[in-house]
Amino acid sequence: MKQNDLIFIQSQIGYEFKNLDLLQQAFIRRSYSEENGGENNEVLEFVGDKVLDLFVVKFLIEKHGYLLSEQNEVEFDEFACEKTEAQLTEIKKLLVQKKTLANRIDDLGLADYLLMGKGDILQNVNEENSVKEDLFEAILGAIAIDSNWDMDTLENAVGIMLAPESILADEETEDYVSIIQEWSYIKTNGIPLYHFKECGYQSSWYDGFQGINQNIEITDELMHKTKHHCLLKLSDDLPIFRGFGQSQNEARKNVCKLAYDYLLKNGLWLSIRDEIDNPNKDAAINQLEILSRRGYFSIPTYDFQQTYDKDGNPVWESVCNIEEKTKSFSAKSSSKKDAKKSAAYEMLQYVLND
Numbered sequence: 001m002k003q004n005d006l007i008f009i010q011s012q013i014g015y016e017f018k019n020l021d022l023l024q025q026a027f028i029r030r031s032y033s034e035e036n037g038g039e040n041n042e043v044l045e046f047v048g049d050k051v052l053d054l055f056v057v058k059f060l061i062e063k064h065g066y067l068l069s070e071q072n073e074v075e076f077d078e079f080a081c082e083k084t085e086a087q088l089t090e091i092k093k094l095l096v097q098k099k100t101l102a103n104r105i106d107d108l109g110l111a112d113y114l115l116m117g118k119g120d121i122l123q124n125v126n127e128e129n130s131v132k133e134d135l136f137e138a139i140l141g142a143i144a145i146d147s148n149w150d151m152d153t154l155e156n157a158v159g160i161m162l163a164p165e166s167i168l169a170d171e172e173t174e175d176y177v178s179i180i181q182e183w184s185y186i187k188t189n190g191i192p193l194y195h196f197k198e199c200g201y202q203s204s205w206y207d208g209f210q211g212i213n214q215n216i217e218i219t220d221e222l223m224h225k226t227k228h229h230c231l232l233k234l235s236d237d238l239p240i241f242r243g244f245g246q247s248q249n250e251a252r253k254n255v256c257k258l259a260y261d262y263l264l265k266n267g268l269w270l271s272i273r274d275e276i277d278n279p280n281k282d283a284a285i286n287q288l289e290i291l292s293r294r295g296y297f298s299i300p301t302y303d304f305q306q307t308y309d310k311d312g313n314p315v316w317e318s319v320c321n322i323e324e325k326t327k328s329f330s331a332k333s334s335s336k337k338d339a340k341k342s343a344a345y346e347m348l349q350y351v352l353n354d
Helices: 003-013 020-025 030-036 042-064 085-096 098-108 118-122 129-146 151-162 176-188 248-265 284-293 336-353
Strands: 065-067 079-081 193-198 211-213 228-233 240-245 301-308 314-321 329-333
Touching: 003 020, 003 151, 003 193, 020 129, 030 118, 042 065, 042 085, 042 129, 042 151, 085 098, 098 129, 098 151, 129 151, 151 248, 176 248, 193 248, 211 248, 228 248, 240 248, 284 336, 301 336, 314 336, 329 336
Parallel strands: 211 240
Antiparallel strands: 065 079, 193 228, 228 240, 301 314, 314 329
16 A cells, blocks of 8 residues: 555544554455455454444443433432433444445545455455445554554544544534535535644644634633644645644534635535536436425426327326426426426426526
């Protein structure tokens, strides 16, 4: 693996390895080691699986559990939880399931760095969710060994790589990490690039930085706690953004909020036109439904009427309606399906330009 690849991977996962061989091993599948010798990532997967379980449970208990003394004065200081065991089990399943871990590997842009044997390469196994899941766990396993099982380091690694707050974010919570991820996918066809740095408070933080800084008021109480920086790069034509926090996770959230505010203020945020790559008649019905699911308007409805021309051939008229729009669009064709497509395409053109 090239040096630049190793640097990129470490930047994305927020951990700098002392032993880079361990990091590379996390990306080596058995098919590669069988052809080239050396070790592979299977035992590291086993280790990472247990690390993930432990810190996901810790995250859920800290989010939903509490001692009764924290709420009221009680005779016995017992532990209580807002969720039942069954509910916690279901949430945990969501966080550690194959699809979730595979999606996070995609978000971090790491699958392409897998080292595989010729057979795996021909079959493109790096695109399989199970393979990405193995990689996610192997990286955590490598961090566990490299850090000598440092609990704070492992908790931070799970937080950065899994981003459980984003996965469980409710509709009332602005998840700026996911929002910036989506913007990057649509606008640059790439991923956000992060770089984490640990550094105690310095008055010179704002001097000489060529980018956009998060403005924060450092009090005496926060001065010794605000130790983490997160740099964010979205594209070559945008400035570098820098956020601060008491943890890497907090710094990442803050830098994403900073980038979101900048993009919005400068008219660079997503519009409805960015949602549809290639508006066209054949896909217009589905494209309208995509925009509807993303909250731009309610689900389109269609009315149909059949008549006949002078030769007795059927003529279908389809009318496309959207509740929030004042205009309806109709189209005629000898085919009911074609009439619906045409009406949908007229409506699609209208909403994209409205």
